[in-house]
Amino acid sequence: MKSEKNNLPTLSTSLSPSLLHLYDVSSSIVVIVDVLRATSTIATALFNGAKSIIPVDSVADCIKFGRQMEVITAGERDGKIAEGLKYGNTPLQYTAEFIKGKTLVLTTTNGTKLLHMALSEGARGIITGSFCNLSAVCNYLIEQKKNVILACAGWKDRVNIEDTLFSGAVINRIKNNFSLNCDASQIAETLYLEAQKDLFDFMKDHNASHYQRLMGYGLENDIRFCLTIDNANVLAVYDTGRLIKGN
Amino acid sequence: MKSEKNNLPTLSTSLSPSLLHLYDVSSSIVVIVDVLRATSTIATALFNGAKSIIPVDSVADCIKFGRQMEVITAGERDGKIAEGLKYGNTPLQYTAEFIKGKTLVLTTTNGTKLLHMALSEGARGIITGSFCNLSAVCNYLIEQKKNVILACAGWKDRVNIEDTLFSGAVINRIKNNFSLNCDASQIAETLYLEAQKDLFDFMKDHNASHYQRLMGYGLENDIRFCLTIDNANVLAVYDTGRLIKGN
Secondary structure, eight states, rough: OHHHTTTSOOOESSSGGGGGGGSSGGGEEEEEEEETHHHHHHHHHTTTSSHHHHHHHHSHHHHHHHSSOOOOOEEETEEEEOOTTTOOOOOGGGOOOHEEEEEEEESSSSSHHHHHHHHHTSSSEHHHHHHHHGHHHHHHHHHOOSSSEEEOOOOOTTTOHHHHHHHHHHHHGGGGGGGGOOOOHHHHHHHHHHHHHEEEEEHHHHTTTHHHHHHTTOOOOHHHTTTTTTTTOOEEEEEEEEEEOOO | OHHHTSSOOOOEEEEGGGGGGOOOOGEEEEEEETTTTHHHHHHHHTEEEEEEEEEEEEEHHHHHHHHHHEEEEEEETTTEOTTTBOOOOOOOOOOOHHHHHOOEEEESSSHHHHHHHOOOOOOOTEEEEOOGGGHHHHHHHHHHHHEEEEOOOOOOOOOOOHHHHHHHHHHHHGGSSBOOHHHHHHHHHHHHHHTTOHHHHHHTTTTTHHHHHHTTTHHHHHHHHHHHHTTOOOEEEEEEEEEEEEO
């Protein structure tokens, strides 16, 4: 029984971008997790028919893309629409009416940077994950039968509650298909099991730093949307410079 | 009410040495946490009358000290007695009969390195913490009324369960005396509240990596000792190159 388990692919959790280098990125599918709000926005835009999403590191690159191509440029810094960009990082904005058939160029404080980190470390595959597309992510990871790293974006390299919770939710669903030898994954699942009854209340009761930040901007609806399971349930796969809807 | 809380010193948790630089070390007392087993051994040796403990980074430095001074040289690498050293990192070895009045020079895989990292980043004060001296640590931190960083040693920079649990135990006891704006601290406390009923069983049930490692060496008694609260309840303070018993 034990040896069977050892033949399974591994499932690990990197709780901060500063810890990603400790894991074997090149043998793994990396799931970029930035629940509030980059990866929730990505899922929602693709779910509502966006052609693709180009993640870029800098606001300047985002503006440059906007001049060269017919795209929607969007992004935030520190939770607000970045200067020079037209749209922000709220998933509620990316309705089908607005985004269908269009290309979105997106830059965010934490999520897009982490994606490029995974890319430069030679990840075997990259997808993005959020509660909005939890089932699509889990089904894909089970089907692939490859090593997985759940890579939390956190906030400016600090560990955060919501990305840890999402990792815990994934682990809770797929752990039987993987070999789990990772304390961070155990911590994430324990946290999720405590919080699953009401994710929003858990964030509120535990004074989550990003909860406070977004509430301060009047974005309670964004938080609630981003903590809703499968409300934009598509797979978001990175492929040669773009995130596209997977099968 | 809110402004009163804001005037309190801050309490933060760094879940890995790789994250310590994200916190304001120079304004804080840093608590070095390496439950299995460095900081448990330190508490036990001081409790049983060791004169002082000199933490050194390398095995070579440890051996050099042993040649120059009348000291006990001890240390481990990867959980085993390091080559060239006489004693290991098991707290059970440091009985009063063995250690009373003596100086211990100690090097460990994770704990002593983290201590020197805190030192080089200009920590305002450094103490070591373990379940063995939980109350002494908490009482000291409450009395000092200064910012605190609970710095987990982890395992080769990966987050581990036991150091996170100890941080959670401290937070649970002292949080009312501090301003807590740190998701990692919330995660640690949630984990501790889940585990507190039986820390050993929690480690076992959650397949903690260090639990497995030490059990593989036949060191169950070490684990049980290190998870016992206040069985060596002294304060261990770093002062000019040495850890000594505090008041």
